[in-house]
Amino acid sequence: MSVAKHALNWTSVMVAVPVGCAASLVTLGFRGVIELINHLLFHSGQEITQAMTVWPWFCWPLIVGLGGVIAGFFLNYATTLERSATLKTDYLEVINARLDAVPTKTSLFRALSSIASIGSGASVGKEGPMVQLAALCGSMMGRYCFKSLALKNSDVVAMAAAAGLASVYHAPLASAIFVAEIAFGISALQRLIPLIISSAVAVMTMWSLGFRSAIYPFAEAQFQLSPATLAVTLLVGVLAGVTGWLIIFLIGRSKQLFSRINNLPLRLGIGGFAVGILAIASTDILGNGYEVIVTVMAGGVLLKALLLLLVLKLLATALSVGSNAVGGLFTPSLLIGALLGVSVATVAGLLGMPVGNALLFAAVGMAAVLAAVSQAPLMAMLMVLEMTLNSSLLFPVMIAAVLAAMVVYRLQTTSSYPVVTRHFSRADAWVDFDNGIIAQFIVSGAALQPHESVGKALAVSSLKRERFVYIINAQEQFLGVVSIHDISHKILEHELTLDSPVSQVMDENFPCVYQYQTIREGWEAFAQVTLERLPVLNNPQERKFMGALTKTSLIQQAKAFI
Known part of the structure; x- marks a missing residue:
């Protein structure tokens, strides 16, 4: 029973x-x-x-x-x-x-x-x-x-x-x-x-x-x-x-x-x-x-x-x-x-x-x-x-x-x-989870500028083993991401070459989190998507790229009180 x-x-x-x-x-x-x-x-x-x-x-x-x-x-x-x-x-x-x-x-x-x-x-x-x-x-x-x-x-x-x-x-x-x-x-x-x-x-x-x-x-x-x-x-x-x-x-x-x-x-x-x-x-x-x-x-x-x-x-x-x-x-x-x-x-x-x-x-x-x-x-x-x-x-x-x-x-x-x-x-x-901030868990993320080639994006992705490469400008402001899957598909369809700029396949509406948000808010952000990483920005106004937040780091933090 x-x-x-x-x-x-x-x-x-x-x-x-x-x-x-x-x-x-x-x-x-x-x-x-x-x-x-x-x-x-x-x-x-x-x-x-x-x-x-x-x-x-x-x-x-x-x-x-x-x-x-x-x-x-x-x-x-x-x-x-x-x-x-x-x-x-x-x-x-x-x-x-x-x-x-x-x-x-x-x-x-x-x-x-x-x-x-x-x-x-x-x-x-x-x-x-x-x-x-x-x-x-x-x-x-x-x-x-x-x-x-x-x-x-x-x-x-x-x-x-x-x-x-x-x-x-x-x-x-x-x-x-x-x-x-x-x-x-x-x-x-x-x-x-x-x-x-x-x-x-x-x-x-x-x-x-x-x-x-x-x-x-x-x-x-x-x-x-x-x-x-x-x-x-x-x-x-x-x-x-x-x-x-x-x-x-x-x-x-x-x-x-x-x-x-x-x-x-x-x-x-x-x-x-x-x-x-x-x-x-x-x-x-x-x-x-x-x-x-x-x-x-x-x-x-x-x-x-x-x-x-x-x-x-x-x-x-x-x-x-x-x-x-x-x-x-x-x-x-x-x-x-x-x-x-x-x-x-x-x-x-x-x-x-x-x-x-x-x-x-x-x-x-x-x-x-x-x-x-x-x-x-x-x-x-x-x-x-x-x-x-x-x-x-x-x-x-x-x-x-x-x-x-x-x-x-x-x-x-x-x-x-x-x-x-x-x-x-x-x-x-549990208290640490509720009161901690995302800045404690930032890791480096692969980032390129808009004019750099999709070939370089593929190389960086292979080296870092990441599905997405972040795009930033000269002032390190976050502009969006490129998907390695999208790049490969478009190359196979002859819509892109390895020398094409990444700006042609950039997604400007990619979800992100901010460094001073709480860990719980980061957890809730991951609950809305199927991603393993999210870009971390300094604040909504400047949108300076700080790195990435991984789902694994939050799971390890939650494991301590589950």
Whole structure:
């Protein structure tokens, strides 16, 4: 059956319901595996930051390092499969490239690698592999359950990915926005509605199973917008942008350093060992940081500890991600943002600024750093609002998130998601296409004066491999063109000789463009003719010949954003 022309149809809406339900169950299963490992390894149901303390401190580097080695073996097998089969495993890449399916084996082995990293305390989030597995579940449902429906498999994958993320953070709207914003590069309503339905069903499933609460406890507190709090919000936004840039920079440098180690198990083992060393200063850097965020929001961390933990978490995350530990950046970014926001507000309060409840700036920082790292500000602000269920945070979160994203963008930092970088490149190419001028693409063109012979025109055409030769006067004004086809025909009909002047066969009404017209106007000019080249003049009044514009050059320019 052919695929529906529009993404929004009743089929996609109906499919979104079971996909959302299945995706939420997959994320619960992954969470259960992590909890089982905690029970087996630490005999505890607590988060890793507390569970690790059942072992003496000198064992911590060994535990995290050994987890990295095991993760490396799984990841090495997955990457070997990807290279041999030239697969794209990441669900965002599958959605963006409109591929047929999420690869099963590589997704599962990457998930096992992530379980080993997360279970041993690597500083990565759970959301990455959880959403990947949800996307894999959606892909399998699309291939086996909805094969006969008029629906692309990549659209089912997108629904499952949004539902998986919504299950993790209980933020359906933000999750739908994330997939649309990152993978599609747009937030078009037609593609967004099935994602919203799938995400909402996933959260409703979680609620029906007893997981119904705000992720972070800020539902009752009220943010007081004033000149002082606005100033602090702006400062948090700028600093969050710089911090986001620093996170991406440190991860990039870490990847460069770890890339010298070709053996994946050794690479992840060293990364885990290094994180374990940092954990000696504070176990709060271990894991994704969820429970630490709750502690920070409750005011249980002093300023010095906040700043120390901020630095340590930055380093731990760079080491874990840089060593190729499979996991997400969402929750680590949220923790770093919470630490930054509370630190800035606390310092402002100590300086005498009436900032009110400094702990509320944890949410502001969370949205800002997440927006900076992901370069998806709309998703970041919606996610924090949904996780805190606090509408009073709307304006400060919006301001800080957009400001942080702009800072990172102006610093020309690539996103932590390569798909976003490609979307930005296409957007920039589109702007260049709309604002560029024809003068940027002028090439030389064969030109003769009216008195020169048709024989010379034939020779120039053969040398330049051009169908038309342009005719200009002594002042280089454009007069018209001669067609090599017309010359050959007239010579064969004995209407011309090789010594005849080209003025006898000159076409004075040949279409042209001007050097300061936009590229889009040049494109439209080519759309009216079947020519490969058009003469370029300086302006309509002087009509001085400048060269030629080729259709190929415009196609290459358009290729960058198509």
